[in-house]
Amino acid sequence: MNSLPIGYRFGLVLLALLAGSPWLPPWLLFMLTIAAANGLVVLGCMLFYRAGLVSFGQALYFCAGAYTTGLVTNLLGVIDVLLLLGLSGLAGGLLAYLVGFLLARYRGIFFGLLSMAFSMILYGVLTKSESLGSTDGFNVPAFTLLGFEPDQPQVRFTLLAVAVAVIWLVSLVTDRFLRSPYGPLLVAIHDNEIRTEYMGASAKNTVHLVYVAAGILAGMGGCIGATAVGHIDPTMAYWTTSGEFVFITIMAGVGSVVAPFLGALVFGIIYTIAFSESPNTWQMVLGASLIAVILLLPNGLWSLLAKRKGAQA
Amino acid sequence: MSQTVLHAKGLEKRFGAVVAATEINVEVPEGACLGLIGTNGAGKTTFVNMITGYLKPDEGRITFGSVDITGKAPREITRLGVCRSFQIPQLYNSMTALENLEAAFGIVLLNSASGGWFVSPRTPVPGYGAPIRELAEQALERFELTAYRDKVTRVLPGGVRKVLDIAMAMAVQPKILLLDEPTSGVSAEEKFGIMDMVMGVVREAGTTVLFVEHDMEVVARHADRVLAFYDGRIIADGKPDEALNHEQVLKHIVGHTQHATTGQ
Amino acid sequence: MEDLMFILMDGINFAAWLFLAAVGLTLIYGVMKILNVAHGSFYAMGAYVAASTLGFWFDNNMPPFLSYVALLVAAFVAGFIVGPIIERVLLKPQYDRDEHLILLITYGLFLILEDVLKLIWGVDPYFVSQPYELVGSFELGDMIYPSYYLLMAGLALAVGLGLMLLLNRTHFGRMLVSVIHDREISSAMGINVGRMFAITFGLGVSLAALAGAFTAPTVSVTPGMGVEVIVLSFAVVVTGGLGSLPGVALAAVMMGIVRAICVFYAPELELFVIYSIMALVLTFRPRGLFSIAEARKI
Numbered sequence: 001m002n003s004l005p006i007g008y009r010f011g012l013v014l015l016a017l018l019a020g021s022p023w024l025p026p027w028l029l030f031m032l033t034i035a036a037a038n039g040l041v042v043l044g045c046m047l048f049y050r051a052g053l054v055s056f057g058q059a060l061y062f063c064a065g066a067y068t069t070g071l072v073t074n075l076l077g078v079i080d081v082l083l084l085l086g087l088s089g090l091a092g093g094l095l096a097y098l099v100g101f102l103l104a105r106y107r108g109i110f111f112g113l114l115s116m117a118f119s120m121i122l123y124g125v126l127t128k129s130e131s132l133g134s135t136d137g138f139n140v141p142a143f144t145l146l147g148f149e150p151d152q153p154q155v156r157f158t159l160l161a162v163a164v165a166v167i168w169l170v171s172l173v174t175d176r177f178l179r180s181p182y183g184p185l186l187v188a189i190h191d192n193e194i195r196t197e198y199m200g201a202s203a204k205n206t207v208h209l210v211y212v213a214a215g216i217l218a219g220m221g222g223c224i225g226a227t228a229v230g231h232i233d234p235t236m237a238y239w240t241t242s243g244e245f246v247f248i249t250i251m252a253g254v255g256s257v258v259a260p261f262l263g264a265l266v267f268g269i270i271y272t273i274a275f276s277e278s279p280n281t282w283q284m285v286l287g288a289s290l291i292a293v294i295l296l297l298p299n300g301l302w303s304l305l306a307k308r309k310g311a312q313a
Numbered sequence: 314m315s316q317t318v319l320h321a322k323g324l325e326k327r328f329g330a331v332v333a334a335t336e337i338n339v340e341v342p343e344g345a346c347l348g349l350i351g352t353n354g355a356g357k358t359t360f361v362n363m364i365t366g367y368l369k370p371d372e373g374r375i376t377f378g379s380v381d382i383t384g385k386a387p388r389e390i391t392r393l394g395v396c397r398s399f400q401i402p403q404l405y406n407s408m409t410a411l412e413n414l415e416a417a418f419g420i421v422l423l424n425s426a427s428g429g430w431f432v433s434p435r436t437p438v439p440g441y442g443a444p445i446r447e448l449a450e451q452a453l454e455r456f457e458l459t460a461y462r463d464k465v466t467r468v469l470p471g472g473v474r475k476v477l478d479i480a481m482a483m484a485v486q487p488k489i490l491l492l493d494e495p496t497s498g499v500s501a502e503e504k505f506g507i508m509d510m511v512m513g514v515v516r517e518a519g520t521t522v523l524f525v526e527h528d529m530e531v532v533a534r535h536a537d538r539v540l541a542f543y544d545g546r547i548i549a550d551g552k553p554d555e556a557l558n559h560e561q562v563l564k565h566i567v568g569h570t571q572h573a574t575t576g577q
Numbered sequence: 578m579e580d581l582m583f584i585l586m587d588g589i590n591f592a593a594w595l596f597l598a599a600v601g602l603t604l605i606y607g608v609m610k611i612l613n614v615a616h617g618s619f620y621a622m623g624a625y626v627a628a629s630t631l632g633f634w635f636d637n638n639m640p641p642f643l644s645y646v647a648l649l650v651a652a653f654v655a656g657f658i659v660g661p662i663i664e665r666v667l668l669k670p671q672y673d674r675d676e677h678l679i680l681l682i683t684y685g686l687f688l689i690l691e692d693v694l695k696l697i698w699g700v701d702p703y704f705v706s707q708p709y710e711l712v713g714s715f716e717l718g719d720m721i722y723p724s725y726y727l728l729m730a731g732l733a734l735a736v737g738l739g740l741m742l743l744l745n746r747t748h749f750g751r752m753l754v755s756v757i758h759d760r761e762i763s764s765a766m767g768i769n770v771g772r773m774f775a776i777t778f779g780l781g782v783s784l785a786a787l788a789g790a791f792t793a794p795t796v797s798v799t800p801g802m803g804v805e806v807i808v809l810s811f812a813v814v815v816t817g818g819l820g821s822l823p824g825v826a827l828a829a830v831m832m833g834i835v836r837a838i839c840v841f842y843a844p845e846l847e848l849f850v851i852y853s854i855m856a857l858v859l860t861f862r863p864r865g866l867f868s869i870a871e872a873r874k875i
Contacts, residue, residue: 054677102860109612109676113815114859117852120808124848180432181419181445188405188416195403198365200391200485201420239808243684250681280695287688291667294678294685 007172010258014164021157027272029156033228035268036163038248039261040221043167043174044214045249046260050183051207052190053107057115058245060099060122061092061215063237065222067132068092070140070232081143081162085223092219096212104208107193119237126234137233140226156228163224170217171257177213178257186210218245247286251293253300263300318343318521319364319395319489324373326359333359334545337373341489346516347523348536348553350566355542357525358400361491364523365397366390377489392424396487400494400525402478406467410458410477413466414449417484440486448484455514456480472499472507479511483518490515492524496531504528508535529557529567541566579718584837586717590726592833593733594792598806599813599825600736601784607757607820608777610676611668614683616785616810617803618690619656623786624802625694626655627793628703635707644708645728652790656783664778669771687807695800702797709794725795732791736784737826744822753777757820812855818865827866828858 021029041062045055065088072078072087099118106114127135142155150158177183188196189203196203226232235241244267252263270289274282293300317340324337334356341347349357362368364375366387375383382390405413418438423429425439435444443451453459456476461469466477475495482490495511496504512535515522526532532539532553539556541549543566549559556562602616630651634644667686671679712724744750755763756773764770789803796802813832817824832851839846858866 052675052677054680102856106859106863109680109819110815110859110863112677112680113612113811114856116808117812117815117855117859120812120852121849121856124846124850124852127848128845176431179434180430181416181423181434182430184408184412184416184419185423187407188420191405191407192403195405195481196420197386197388198391198397198403199417199420199481200388200424202388240804246681246684250678280700281692283688284692287685287690287692290685290688291682294682295671298674298678 006175006256006258007168010171011168014168018161018164021160026156029160030228031268031272032265033156033160033163034225035261035264036160036167037221037224037228038245038264038267039167040170040224041214041218041245042248042252042260042264043170043257044210044217045245046252046254046257047174047178047186047210047214048207049249050178050186050190050254051210053111053207054246054249055115055214056112056239056242056246057117057119058214058218059237059239059241060115060119061096061218062222062225062241062245063119063122063126063232063234064095065089065092065219066226066232066236067126067222068219069223069226070138073141073143074138079141079143080147081145081159081223081227084143084227085162085166085220088223089216089220092222093212093216095219096215097208100208100211100215104204104211116239116242119242120239123234123237123239126237133233135234137231139231140229143227159224159228163228166220166224167261170220171261175257182206247290250290251300253297255299259300316343317341318378319523320376321360321364322374322376324360324363324370324375326363326368326371332545334363336546339540339547339550341521341523343488343521344519345521346512346535346537348532348539349523349525349542350527350529350532350539350562351542352566355566356545357542358493359545360542361397361493361523361525364390365395365491391485391487394485394488395491396482396485396489397491398475398479398482398493398495400497402471402474404466404474404477404481407465409463409465410453410461410469411449411463413477413481414452414484415445417481418445418448418452421485452480452484457510472503475499476507476511479515483515483520486518487520489521489523492522494525494527496526496528504531505534533557579720580841582718583720584841585834586720586722586726587840588834588837589730590833591836592830593726593729594788595809595813595833596733596826596829597729597736597788597791598785599810599817599829600740600822601781601788602810603814603817603820603822603825604740604784605778605781606814607822608753609668609774610760611683612676612680612811612819613781614680614807615663615687615690616683616781617805617807618687618694619659619782619785619803620789620792620806621694621798621800621803622655622659622690623652623789624793624796624798625698625703625789626651626786627790628698628705628798630790631705631707631793632703635705641707641711644711648708648790648793649787652786653783656781656786657779660779660782661775663782664775668778669774687803691800691803700800702799703793704797706794729791732787733829736787737822740822749776809851812851816855816858816865818867821865821867824865824867 017032041058045058048055068088068091069084072084078084103111103114126132132138145158145162185201185206189206193203222236248260248263248267251266252259270286271282274285319341321337321339324334326334337360349360351357359368363370366385369384374381377393377395380393382393382395405416408416419434422432422436422438422445437444438448441448453462458473458477458480461473466474475498479492479495496508499507508531536553539549539551539553540547541556541559541562543561548561549556557567598620602613605611605613627648630647631644634647663686667682668679671682709723709725712728714721714723744754752768753773755768756770760770813828814825817828832854835854836847836850839850
């Protein structure tokens, strides 16, 4: 009744996507997979964006997940993608749990910048770490799915299928979470934290909770990103990577759990087109798009679709 | 007749060289309705702030029932059963009146035994017997706010915001309710009506009330006991007749031309 | 002892650079409550403008020791042209919105400017080291240091003192302080807040450009040189306390010296150390080293 309609609709769209994908060119499959990876991260960002918080350091968990995948595959020989997803998510979540003790007390710009500091600390550690390949990073070997090793032509499709399945399931769970009293609580924290505290709720614990959830999601996103690209390096922790996630979060808006994937897709399309058209102006195109969205669609791209449907998803 | 539900002993609060409150000793029996009067800066709000956790007393203890609540965080104190309204109404300005109350009852549900990550908003709130939306509608009705149900609180008039603020505080079904200047900013002709209605609802629920007030007529009308503050101390504590006519109270707070009629 | 001297010199130099790079950012935040992500782009703009200016200067055999003045003038001219235009056109209409949205607009601006700089100046690096070489070097103990170190330190001091004088001794400065504390009341008292904003933004951009301009002779001016400046400036400004002039100075000195120590003994920790200081300071002083007091809310 609640999450089912949007869940079914989203699921159908994704199914259609998968059905059509054998006919899609590899670069498009790749872009879709990256969009799913980014979408996962942004789903997490959306949770604390509802509480009015913007993190400029989600790349920390994205990178942690990516490096977990890279290390586990290379050092322990574990290459089952589902297992990797789980481990990367766990790594992201654990790190977020630790960082969250400090970070959950902050609001506004401080939250954003302190989280950025942590991601830059990781970046600093990784770039100087010879054993981890420093600025070059290292490669991620091929993955298997439940023992099944996809052949070359099937690899991209298989990963996309996994990514899409994950983001669908996670969206359902997130939707359920936001429809519980936690949804309004997040908005309440943003609107009037004093009142919220005096109603007996703990803003700090709630923020900590969603921050850990976002860490898990970003870690999983990092796993998919690393597997799709086949390579990891410290730039995954750089502030510009976090900037992209924030970009997509704003573009998507908080209207629905479907919005992050949508926003990531639009971002991917703009990026791909802009970059191929003119490598020296793709940033300008991206920057102009962001400003356009902020000025014209303050509630993100989702508000366009939501208006047409005339309902809240 | 009833036991002491709130006990403040030897409270003291200083801000640098300024003594905001000193030697505050108050025992509040269950079901009482206490009026706190005094000039600005006399210590009434400091007292309320110490009880509700906004300020930590430098000295002294506050006990709620058998629990020591001195220096506890506001949310802990609220969960124990002591809630407050604010002089400047603290509402969720981006939400409607209904949504404000739904958020309040939502928090109650989350804090309760059946609260959890994925609890559905249709779950009855433990101890209240109805789901969030129903409770919110009931609260609106009780406080005569139904007309404002779907209006965003940012645009509501001052008196309405005040009442909504109190309705929010009552959502947690507190044992003790502290009202910080409930009629300040409310127009003269509305004052008594609003206060009568609010007090009616609150007293019906059996809540013990402490309210800070500047209007002596409101105090005389509703309080069964008056606490007068001056210069950080309590200078009178007793029935309204006695306290309001107390020599020191007349001198510092009420003024000698008391019982000035306002043509009401 | 030699080592200590070396660390000190290196530290002071980096501290001076950090201060110059970050001071414009804290000024803009203090007055306008905007965290300008495009700050790094303006820094880069200053470097590129310097490259062109110095190219022109030395190609036309202008007096070499006046090149420093040329740098100063070029930075401020660029800053006061570009700054107010951007502020009035892009930022002004958005002042009543959420602080995050304005920040993201400046992020979009940063992306745009990165490419604009590429379009104007191309992607090849510029080398304009004449001002650096001109002042030669000096000896301290057994070590030789570039005299440019002293120039940068001197410039940082001059900028710091100049701003302090501006804020405390001039009429304009006092109006600025008023706006820093409360925009609405300042406006109600007759201060033209809009004009203050435009001038402040121009000044902030000019200071960023100044930092870039005087750094240009020490590096190769390339695209993307502003990207790291943004995060570093953020770190310094937040550690010192958003909007605080003494704060950014103290934070710059702290970070400069500690980093110099780290680089000397454990170079792997270089990047780690600055952000760790920021995280550490914020843990114990959530609003940074110095912050403007906030009034009671209820």
